[in-house]
Every structure is written in structure tokens, then in C-alpha cells.
Amino acid sequence: MQRETLASRLGFLFLSAGCAIGLGNVWRFPYITGVYGGGAFVLLYLIFLIILGLPVIIMEFAVGRASRQNVAGAFYKLQKPGTKWHIFGYIAIAGNYLLMMFYTTVAGWMLYYFFAMLKGDLSGLNPEQTGAFFGAMLSKPDLMITWMLITVVIGFVVCAGGLRNGVERVAKIMMSFLFVIMLVLVVRSVTLPGASKGIAFYLKPDFNRMMENGFWSAVYAAMGQAFFTLSLGIGAMTIFGSYIEKERSLTGESLSILGLDTLAAFMAGLIIFPASASFGVDAGAGPGLVFVTLPNIFNALPAGRFWGSLFFLFMSFAAMTTVIAVFENIVSYAIDILHWSRIKAVIVNAFVIAVLSIPCALGFNVLSGIQPLGEGSGILDLEDFIVSNNLLPLGSMVFLIFCCSKNGWGWDNFIAEADTGEGIRFPRNLRFYITWILPAIVFAIFILGYIEKFGK
Incomplete structure (x- = not known):
């Protein structure tokens, strides 16, 4: 059976960027930028994005393109005889399932809020009522499960359409609309009365503010955001490398994806900070910002229902x-390794992920008594911690060692694949840094994540 490939370079860039651009770009990046000195933090973030994220994303693409396999099959195909690197491939696939066990619930929130905003359910509510609306959503098991299932169905219906006609085509449409909607919202936000204060707070480098909150805290926050924004380490990018041809070098393509991811995060800040400043509200982090603070702002805006609907449509995209993107990785595993048809892979995995996602959806109501990481935590927090603080950094270390070690795929093989095609070449003089220093930095992020979580 001939393996599918993407129809265009744009499809590859939008699919990979779509996988990287997620909810963390919107509710985490703007907030930590504000906390750690605005433009000063952005500069720090961009440096770490290049020196941390770029090498690992290139390695994921190289492993995928050289093997023409998903992450599980890739390590099996590229490993030297007698080695056991392929075991990690199965752990990485498990990581994709685990990521979707909570991400489908949060994506369901976005879809629900889009329709609620469109219907006018939030129109005219005061700040207390807006907060209560969010709490009411979380407290209803049937509502939470319904919107989680809608997310699962939409995702797998797209995957059932095939790589080109389903996944690639929909990714192009969604990503195009995502940036158009963001641009419209940016223009609206920066033209609000008093928006200039928010723009200055967001973009003007303030090293004093960075120092007040701790320089090393800012460094760790920048490292963590640069690293986690790309969802590296569980093979989510490997699959798209396996679907592309060898016309272009992987360093140039990876830089383009980093650029799109950074642009989305940057524009999110230009939506949130000017609007928050205009209405004198605190641009707090997390769900409170998106589901409570911003709906209050939209209610105070002329045509707020329209702008609110547009914002949650963007969030849904x-x-x-x-x-x-992650569903496609899971489906491709069943096609490549288990030799299932695409339709069988879609149907079975839709059922499996729907069932696995139920605990997270119930973790805010029926199962709220389960607080695995201490008081106030929930099932979502545990699942997120396992993926973000464990599988992503440790998985990235595996990619680094596999691509640099003689017992793995090896540096020469990696460089040959990364540099195949036209475009920017991977700097070979970084071998010592990539082999020794970068894994140490990633391991430090892993350890610091535990200290931050449990050391307080």
C-alpha cells in the first residue's frame, strides 16, 4: 500500500504550526510576558526558542522523513541492530493518547463558549454572573462530556477524510481563518480607548520588572514556554516529517514553523493586553482570563457579542x-504498525479516546474529590503534569541522544537528512552543544519543573 504524502509545502507548514499553536499560546504566553518585563521577556523567549526548540523540532522532522514512519515505526526502522530505541516509540504514542485525554475537554470548552457567545447566553452578564457561568459549565457532567465528544467526533471525522482531503485541507482552512480572525481582533483591541497603556506594558522592555519577579524565574519561564509551546518529545512533529518530500532542508522549514507559532503568541498578547488596559482589568493567567475576564470585556464593547464569538471561534480553531494533528499521529500508528485501514483506525481510536477522556471531563464535578497533586488540583492537572513535565522533556532528551549517539541513529545520518534539499543548513559546529549541553538544559527544565510543582 502506497503511503500518503502531503500535497503541498503550505499544508506541511500549516499542519505542523497548527500542532504547535495551541491554547498555551493564548493564555500563558501573554501573561508570563507581562509578569517578566514585556519586551525584555519576549527577547529572552525568542533566544530560547532558537537554542532549545529549534534543534529538537529539526530532529523530530529528520527522524520522520528518513524513516517514512510515525514515531513508533521510525525508531524501529532507524535504530541499529540489537538496540532497543523502538521501546520509546510506544511510550511516545502513549503520550499522544494521554495529551488528548485532557486536551479534548479543554477544546470542548472553547467550542461551547463559541456557541454560547453566538447565542447571546453571556450578553448582559455582570462580572460575578460571568464567573458563575464558567463554574456552572464545569459542574455539569452531561455538558462537559457532550462537548468533549463533539471535539472527538470533529477531529476524527477530519482524519477519516484522508491525509490530503481531510487533515491537510482542513488545517489550511482553519489556520488561514485563525490568522485572519486574530488580525481583526488585534486591530479592534489596539484601537480601543486607553489601549496604548496595555501595548506599552506588553512590548516595552522593562528589565526592572523582570528583576523584581526574579531574573532566574524569568529565565526558567522563558525556557519552559519555548520548550513546551512546540509539544516536542512525543513524536507529534515526527509524523509530519514522514509525510513530506526532500526538496527543502529541515532547518529552514522548522524556522518557518517557529515563526508562525511565535506570531500567534505575539498577536494573542496584542489582543489581550490592550483590551484589558482599556477596561482596567487584570490580565490574569489561565482559564480565568479566557472564560471570565475577556467575556466581561466583550460585554462592555459595542457589538461585543460579535467580537466575543469571533474570539472563541479563533480559540476553537x-x-x-x-x-x-495529534489524532492524525494516533491514526497513522494504527495504519503503519497495526496495518489497519484508515477508517478502522479512526473508528476504534475515536471510541478509545472518547472513553479515556471521560475522567478529565468528570474531574470538575462527579470526580472532583480526586485531587492527585494536592488540594485544589484535579484529574486534568495530573494528566497535564505527566505530559508537560515528564514526557515532553524526557522524550526530547531521547531524540537528542538518538540523533547524536553512535549507538543511536548517529550525528552523520541526522545531518545528512536535515540538510537534504534547498535551504538553510544545520550548523555542524554546534555538535558539542547539541550532544552535551542541550540535553543537560532539558534535564534541568525537567528537574526545575518538579521543584516548582512540589518544592514550595
């Missing part, structure tokens, strides 16, 4: 592009 950001969430669903990630869902579809």
Missing part, C-alpha cells in the same frame, strides 16, 4: 488544529 487553535485548539482543534492541535487535536486534529
